[in-house]
Amino acid sequence: MADSQAPLLVWFRQDLRLADNPALHAAAVTGRPVLPLYILDDGAPGRWAMGGASRWWLHYSLQALADSLARLGAPLVLRKGDPSAILPQMVAESGADIVHWNRCYEPFAIARDEAIKTALKADGLTVRSFNSALLHEPWTVENKAGDPFRVYSPFWRACLAKGEPDTPLPAPEALIPAPGVAGDALSDWALLPHTPDWAAGMRESWVPGEEGARQRLAGFLDESVGRYKAQRDRPDIEATSRLSPHLHFGEIGPRQVWHATSHAMNESGTGPSAQKFLSEVGWREFSHHLLFHNRQLPETPLRAEFGDFPWHDDRPALKAWQRGLTGFPIVDAGMRELWHTGWMHNRVRMIVASFLVKDLLIPWQEGEAWFWDTLVDADLANNSASWQWVAGCGADAAPYFRVFNPVLQGQKFDPNGDYVRKWIPALAELPVDYIHNPWTASEGELRQAGVTLGETYPKPIVDHDVARKRALDAFERIKKAA
Ligand code: FAD
Numbered sequence: 001m002a003d004s005q006a007p008l009l010v011w012f013r014q015d016l017r018l019a020d021n022p023a024l025h026a027a028a029v030t031g032r033p034v035l036p037l038y039i040l041d042d043g044a045p046g047r048w049a050m051g052g053a054s055r056w057w058l059h060y061s062l063q064a065l066a067d068s069l070a071r072l073g074a075p076l077v078l079r080k081g082d083p084s085a086i087l088p089q090m091v092a093e094s095g096a097d098i099v100h101w102n103r104c105y106e107p108f109a110i111a112r113d114e115a116i117k118t119a120l121k122a123d124g125l126t127v128r129s130f131n132s133a134l135l136h137e138p139w140t141v142e143n144k145a146g147d148p149f150r151v152y153s154p155f156w157r158a159c160l161a162k163g164e165p166d167t168p169l170p171a172p173e174a175l176i177p178a179p180g181v182a183g184d185a186l187s188d189w190a191l192l193p194h195t196p197d198w199a200a201g202m203r204e205s206w207v208p209g210e211e212g213a214r215q216r217l218a219g220f221l222d223e224s225v226g227r228y229k230a231q232r233d234r235p236d237i238e239a240t241s242r243l244s245p246h247l248h249f250g251e252i253g254p255r256q257v258w259h260a261t262s263h264a265m266n267e268s269g270t271g272p273s274a275q276k277f278l279s280e281v282g283w284r285e286f287s288h289h290l291l292f293h294n295r296q297l298p299e300t301p302l303r304a305e306f307g308d309f310p311w312h313d314d315r316p317a318l319k320a321w322q323r324g325l326t327g328f329p330i331v332d333a334g335m336r337e338l339w340h341t342g343w344m345h346n347r348v349r350m351i352v353a354s355f356l357v358k359d360l361l362i363p364w365q366e367g368e369a370w371f372w373d374t375l376v377d378a379d380l381a382n383n384s385a386s387w388q389w390v391a392g393c394g395a396d397a398a399p400y401f402r403v404f405n406p407v408l409q410g411q412k413f414d415p416n417g418d419y420v421r422k423w424i425p426a427l428a429e430l431p432v433d434y435i436h437n438p439w440t441a442s443e444g445e446l447r448q449a450g451v452t453l454g455e456t457y458p459k460p461i462v463d464h465d466v467a468r469k470r471a472l473d474a475f476e477r478i479k480k481a482a
Helices: 022-028 052-072 083-094 107-122 152-161 200-205 210-223 225-231 244-248 254-268 271-293 304-308 315-322 329-341 346-359 364-374 380-391 406-413 418-423 443-448 464-481
Strands: 008-012 033-040 077-080 098-102 126-130
Touching: 008 022, 008 083, 022 033, 022 098, 022 126, 033 052, 033 083, 052 200, 052 210, 052 364, 077 083, 083 107, 107 126, 152 271, 200 329, 210 225, 210 244, 210 254, 225 254, 225 271, 254 271, 271 380, 304 464, 315 329, 315 346, 315 364, 329 346, 329 364, 329 406, 329 418, 346 364, 346 380, 346 406, 346 464, 364 380
Parallel strands: 008 033, 008 098, 033 077, 098 126
Antiparallel strands: none
């Protein structure tokens, strides 16, 4: 029989919060001592090990979680290594006989968790897993034929038809600590960059942790949700929630976002705009659905014909794109925003991604990998589904032949050029007529704005019209071969 005073181990992963945390909540209500644990697994999962920006975020998020848990009475224990080895060790050291966690959906996490669950159960432990990260888990949403969805709109309709997601759970008010088990010091994990410390812009831009997430959502619902629908495509205006890293690390969950938004909608009559916001949260759900049902999503195009796409191996062009030196201001502004803050506006993500895969013919996986390393919200489901969407090779993708013109996109979505001026100070004095295409300005106009193309700002690395034709020709080749 289980010893009712034996500790219960809660394994934190992408659920770094106390509120609406079902694994923690279910542990607290047992009245047993609780041992909260986070494991840093640097060895796995190979190519998709956490990138630099994510590690920066993780440091502060764990610090915030550790502070909150300490206030409740149960200190967070940190351990580094392979969870399949660490968990049995922790069980042996603490005497725990129950283990809880909230589910993750990356293919490697699913395989790892299944194996760990089987091994712990074989050792006589009780293992319970919960849903903290999604409104509806991937296997609970299916079409009339009982198959997974491949198109977003019917997927989201099916989610909405399921009715309100569960009401978020409260944070525990107190926890009974488990007898002391030694852990690592967070600073020993060296998650923060040094020599060089490239994170100054991130420190200015973000407050990782549950309280930062709560404030971000509250601020968005107070100030921006009513204009979200009209302005969400404008990178020069702060009209989106910027919740993505908080959602990725589970500092806030989608049920909390849903219910707080519905509440604000009823109070303030921001209906259609708030619905639009929730439907974007729906894209997050859809990406997880796609990844769960298509485990090859991060590496392999869902449309098989794209396996033979004649991509270019153009290292100098890739480097120019990564550093924001393509000579196309909206592209460069986005890449510099990413480098500085670890985040980029969604419209600009679409523009820079289209530029990489269509104007430069560089494989989408290269862009995906760069985003993985540099985004604070790097998320395997959202990142791979979005790259496949832009590259035209995903399930419900934008067609490949729709090639964004970076100048027209800039003029439409950054009409005064404020976003470009913010991220490319060298162009700040250019009149609005040339801000998205400086090469069309006269010598005199450039001189007056202090711009020397090729010196203070690059000349365009491609001619968009020529590049567009080249991309369409490449696409024709795979269409013919298919
Ligand atoms: P809001 O507009 O306020 O939306 C609210 C939430 O909904 C977001 O926080 C996010 O969790 C979710 N969401 C919104 N749009 C999308 C979308 N298109 N797909 C999936 N979820 C969405 N998002 C990530 O979280 N991680 C990534 O690694 C990522 N990589 C991307 C790569 C490319 C090439 C593109 C085009 C998009 C990518 N996105 C990614 C999706 C999207 O750009 C971001 O989620 C969004 O910009 C985050 O800003 P926000 O929180 O202000 O979004």
